[in-house]
């Protein structure tokens with residue numbers, strides 16, 4: 819199992835014992851506002867986040883993000899079946915936001931994806947009203963490639979979907 823570490827964080831698989839902490843932040847309305855999971859998030863649904871498959875395994879693979887002993891949130895990589903491209907996702911508990919943890923965690927995932935897994939391209943998708951994630955992705959070097967209008971059915975309304983991309987050839991750690 820690959821554990822990714824950064825100066826302040828450790829990224830490793832979630833275990834069933836972590837799920838109450840995961841539910842606490844995933845059921846926070848501010849954290850969930852632009853995310854796709856059903857509310858309230860349940861132990862049953864969150865159990866799908868527990869997986870020790872290596873990052874780069876086709877499909878979504880989640881990692882918990884620890885700041886010291888405290889679970890700050892989770893990151894994920896959704897790799898396509900040819901193992902060439904992947905989508906990144908990130909969620910932080912409210913207390914962990916505004917400290918650069920998301921950028922630090924995603925940089926580690928991006929370095930792993932490009933340098934170790936040899937992926938060709940990373941992408942991300944976000945609601946354009948989610949200013950924090952737009953700033954985050956731009957800071958990390960992602961290009962806004964376009965926005966599909968009213969293309970996602972999200973929490974009882976049609977929402978826009980902003981698409982971001984970054985090629986390995988454009989990646990500067």
Ligand SMILES: CC(C)(COP(=O)(O)OP(=O)(O)OC[C@H]1O[C@@H](n2cnc3c(N)ncnc32)[C@H](O)[C@@H]1OP(=O)(O)O)[C@@H](O)C(=O)NCCC(=O)NCCS
Nearest residue numbers: 849908909910915916917918919920921943944950951953
């Ligand atoms: C998207 C999300 C992860 C971004 O978190 P974040 O805390 O804004 O991002 P970072 O952890 O990289 O922190 C950067 C912010 O901390 C500030 N900061 C403070 N101290 C810092 C430090 N030591 N280093 C870096 N940044 C620091 C930065 O100025 C920046 O603030 P700004 O965006 O207002 O300019 C967070 O808003 C979240 O979890 N939202 C809910 C889930 C969600 O919508 N996820 C997106 C799915 S696509």
